[in-house]
């Protein structure tokens with residue numbers, strides 16, 4: 001298959017959002033980039049651009065990234081209007097340039113949401129997610145208080161379901177993709193992980209109420225069933241987590257009354 | 258400089274209990290009078306910060322990423338070890354202790370390793386209580402799998418995302434404390450100096466990565482949990498931002514750096530494709546539970562791997578090491594791959610890879626089961642290479658992965674600067690010259706949940722701490738030295754990007770201080786690194802200013818530190834005239850190519866003391882004794 005791969009280098013036009021800081025006005029700027037290999041990752045393509053910019057004395061394009069293997073949730077980007085780009089179930093750092101062809105124009109913008117202010121260029125501030133987690137995304141158990149791990153039996157399927165929800169990387173693509181900039185998929189995933197497990201039961205109601213309230217306080221929008229979040233999510237977090245969050249929330253309001 | 262390991266005397270099974278009993282305590286009401294600065298929020302930092310806050314200390318945390326949850330620990334795939342013996346296959350604390358000492362090629366402290374094995378079980382209990390969704394059997398009990406260097410199944414896992422789930426567990430505990438007001442979070446901060454007042458670590462200087470401001474913070478103790486330095490090789494499996502800056506700057510303020518030459522090359526990574534490549538992706542060691550490593554018997558066999566019949570394949574690990582087979586420790590598997598490639602039996606278009614084949618596993622347990630166990634790894638491989646590993650064997654090659662060296666710490670995890678502690682991959686730790694798979698997560702969490710929270714109390718209770726504020730002259734001096742360095746980086750007027758210079762350093766390191774090292778190659782490195790450093794300070798291009806969000810400046814600062822540190826690494830490798838674990842000196846090998854230690858001369862930790870700009874560092878020695886495990890040539894055959 002090494003032979004099948006098309007190794008022809010590409011020339012691209014990039015339209016990239018440049019914004020000096022949170023207070024500045026931003027704009028799309030055009031860059032011509034030559035010699036892009038189809039084996040490069042999308043971020044490696046931006047690295048090449050940045051090396052060229054810096055060598056010319058220009059400011060590099062700021063973008064967030066770290067692990068470059070789809071797990072830290074640091075990378076973002078709206079690529080031609082799609083969060084994490086065109087490929088399904090993939091983060092921007094795992095997107096490869098073989099998705100593109102010679103002569104393509106690619107528009108690259110930051111994740112946009114009221115609750116995610118731009119820091120610079122393509123970087124945004126997602127600390128709102130941390131604050132939602134602080135409101136209730138945990139089991140209150142101090143170090144040293146735990147009983148033997150196997151004293152609590154959890155069925156294989158329950159553990160797997162909980163793990164499906166826990167796989168969320170906190171990237172914020174769901175928010176960026178949603179026309180209402182709602183964080184329901186992110187919050188639904190966290191609430192579900194715990195609601196499914198026995199460890200999560202003691203604080204089940206409190207958690208659902210607190211995390212939803214924190215979400216609203218951060219300025220995220222409401223869910224109107226657009227399904228854009230599920231389509232954009234690189235970890236295939238299912239929309240059923242939102243339904244579960246709604247049930248958990250409803251249940252909690254009933255019980256707490 | 259005196260290295261006092263503070264290792265307790267007496268029987269090893271009782272050392273930790275005895276030590277804890279002898280540590281002075283801080284009474285609960287007094288704990289809130291002490292402030293601890295924790296730099297790094299990976300497994301080690303997040304678990305330590307949360308636990309100390311639970312105990313009542315005031316805690317502030319710092320990390321480079323935009324959230325504490327994104328520390329590099331998140332990327333750990335395969336699993337975490339513990340001596341639970343749930344599979345009933347003969348495991349015990351003693352066996353985990355033994356395997357770790359042997360796996361580390363007899364270059365770790367016995368007492369530290371024993372403690373690690375002891376607390377390993379508490380870690381699993383703690384993580385389950387936090388809601389970490391570990392893999393389970395149908396009966397509801399926890400599942401285990403096998404990792405290299407062990408003949409028992411002691412590795413707990415959450416699919417191929419164990420690090421993510423453990424870190425999110427520690428992060429959730431940390432967020433809980435932030436919500437309770439006991440921890441202050443500082444994200445997008447890079448620590449650039451440690452502030453030492455009257456010989457004690459009393460604060461740090463950070464660059465606020467958003468505004469560029471140099472900020473100062475004071476504390477009663479400083480904890481570094483800033484991860485490993487694998488990126489000195491440019492290409493590694495580490496996250497892009499992983500760096501040596503925090504520990505290196507602490508080293509320059511008086512913390513000894515131990516065994517920098519102990520680096521781990523992981524045998525199973527996706528091979529390099531081009532110069533633009535920014536990182537190497539690990540294919541977890543857990544794959545060696547079911548995957549079989551082979552190369553064609555014939556040189557340059559042109560056939561597709563699927564078409565090569567069994568009799569023309571060399572399953573060289575199974576052939577050379579029948580007892581451990583594909584699950585030999587990493588250093589051994591990596592060197593064996595290198596041997597195959599040196600014999601021109603490598604595969605792929607570059608010849609720089611070997612096969613990792615799942616054909617037999619798929620035939621045995623079926624594709625769905627293989628998908629459930631390793632699906633995310635197979636997908637990752639597919640994305641990078643555009644090849645389908647369910648149909649065609651993976652091509653893999655060794656890559657820099659982990660660093661066993663780090664700041665020297667005593668049994669209390671304190672460095673040679675009083676009040677400066679170091680945890681996780683950043684310390685020189687418990688793995689000797691080679692870390693076994695699934696033991697880094699164990700060590701990071703052991704340090705953070707179960708060791709430091711006790712030992713730091715002993716330090717506070719036994720130490721006089723004067724009142725310090727950030728107005729102290731030592732803070733002013735540290736800030737002006739940080740600012741001067743930033744200005745110097747901005748003013749070279751050069752034309753070469755920091756990444757290009759970093760890549761050059763990577764080539765020097767990989768070619769000369771990589772899997773096989775010789776006096777000649779190390780001397781080459783020792784002349785090329787200082788030359789490159791000089792080139793760096795003349796030609797590095799840093800655009801923008803210091804008073805803004807500036808990733809080019811961040812990168813340049815880290816590369817500058819790697820350029821100093823790389824030299825120490827090479828020097829340590831040159832001085833250690835033996836082979837042990839991941840440190841392979843080609844002059845020192847057995848007739849069949851295994852690492853040959855020199856226990857008479859090198860059964861010790863080498864800890865380097867910084868002596869000032871341009872002056873040679875001084876090598877100190879902590880002798881290692883083995884009273885519990887019989888020291889012998891490692892044998893996995």
Ligand SMILES: Cc1cc2nc3c(=O)[nH]c(=O)nc-3n(C[C@H](O)[C@H](O)[C@H](O)COP(=O)(O)OP(=O)(O)OC[C@H]3O[C@@H](n4cnc5c(N)ncnc54)[C@H](O)[C@@H]3O)c2cc1C
Pocket residue numbers: 296297298299300301302319320321322327328329330331332333334335336337338419420446447448449482483484485494495496499500502503539541658659680681682683694695696697698699701
């Ligand atoms: C791909 C991969 C897979 C792995 N899989 C496994 C596995 O299956 N099992 C296993 O046991 N081990 C595994 N390891 C090793 C293990 O993940 C690491 O050794 C471990 O997670 C390190 O944790 P840590 O807390 O010491 O540091 P890290 O998680 O690296 O955290 C470092 C922290 O320090 C901060 N920091 C760094 N520098 C500065 C600075 N100057 N100023 C402020 N903050 C700073 C960072 O922001 C971060 O928060 C794997 C490693 C890799 C690369």
Ligand code: SF4
Pocket residue numbers: 167168169170171172173174175185186189229232233234235236237
């Ligand atoms: S739910 Fe999906 S898109 Fe949203 S933060 Fe989590 S991983 Fe990202």
Ligand code: FES
Pocket residue numbers: 064065066067068069070071072073074075076091092093094
């Ligand atoms: S850089 Fe970590 S998920 Fe993309």
